[in-house]
Amino acid sequence: MTAVSVDSVVALGFVLGLRHATEADHLAAISTIVTERRNLLSSLVVGGLWGFGHTFALLIAGIAVLLLRYQLTERMAHAFELCVGIMLVLLGTNVLRNLVHRRASQSHHHTTIASDWHSDAWLLARPLVVGTVHGLAGSAPLLLLTLTVGASPLAAFTDIAVFGVGSMMGMAIMSLLLSVPAHLMVGQFARTQLALRGVSGLISVALGLVMVYENGVLNRLFA
Numbered sequence: 001m002t003a004v005s006v007d008s009v010v011a012l013g014f015v016l017g018l019r020h021a022t023e024a025d026h027l028a029a030i031s032t033i034v035t036e037r038r039n040l041l042s043s044l045v046v047g048g049l050w051g052f053g054h055t056f057a058l059l060i061a062g063i064a065v066l067l068l069r070y071q072l073t074e075r076m077a078h079a080f081e082l083c084v085g086i087m088l089v090l091l092g093t094n095v096l097r098n099l100v101h102r103r104a105s106q107s108h109h110h111t112t113i114a115s116d117w118h119s120d121a122w123l124l125a126r127p128l129v130v131g132t133v134h135g136l137a138g139s140a141p142l143l144l145l146t147l148t149v150g151a152s153p154l155a156a157f158t159d160i161a162v163f164g165v166g167s168m169m170g171m172a173i174m175s176l177l178l179s180v181p182a183h184l185m186v187g188q189f190a191r192t193q194l195a196l197r198g199v200s201g202l203i204s205v206a207l208g209l210v211m212v213y214e215n216g217v218l219n220r221l222f223a
Contacts, residue, residue, distance in 0.1 A: 017166020021051070021174055025084055028207045029130050030171060031200040032091040034179040035193075036098075047175030049124065050131035051168025055161070057135025062160050066153045075221070080137035082215040087133055088208025095201030099194060131171075 020026070030050055034043040064070040181196060216222045 014162050014166040017163040017168075018170035020163070021167045021170030025088060025207060025211065026050075026134055026171065027174060027178070028200070028204045029084075029088055029091055029134065030127065030175055031178050032095045032204050033127055033130070034175045035095070035197045035200055037179060040176060040179055043175045043179035044172050045124075046127045047172035048168055049127040050134070050175070051164065051171045053128040053131025053133075054135035054167050054171070055131075055164025057132045058160050058164055059157070061136060062157055066156050075219075077137070078215045078219045078221055080133075081211055082221055083133055084137045085208045085211030085215060087130065088204045088211065090208075091130070092201040092204030092206075092208060095197055095204070099198055099201070102194075 030047065034046050037043045037046060061072070065072060
């Protein structure tokens, strides 16, 4: 491959990574998390963690497919999509549950250092787990399958890494953009901010149920 073609492939992988971060299920999942964050910087971190988990899953899948010659079947792809659907339902349900119990939680002003640490650790781990699940689903396995055709492992992993960087940057940007309205409405527009969180939870649940139905029922994973 010439230098120009290599540059073109790298640029294409980066652009595809950016676009991959804007898919509906990705935005629905991340919106349930960033609307809970206290500042824009933490929202940016959430997006970066999602992208890191996504890239990590791609690299693990790449090792299985490109080095160990493991075959990813269509049924496995539907199973991964089903897991994403279930995860979206759980994320949306958690947002709605927190809103319902918001008044009760506000009455508990005193928390221990241990509970604060546990809460912060979970808030950091959640986007990482969500990104990892997303990395195994949707167009990611299809990308890995196309890279196995006529590509050396080094070139394939380079493309995966570039794709991953693009997805990390794309989701970090989208997380920041999704969190801006919520943060602008804190205080004077607190009710509107809570409404946005509720909408993100409902969308996440609805999209998750659609994905569960499509992959579990229409594609007969439950059969």
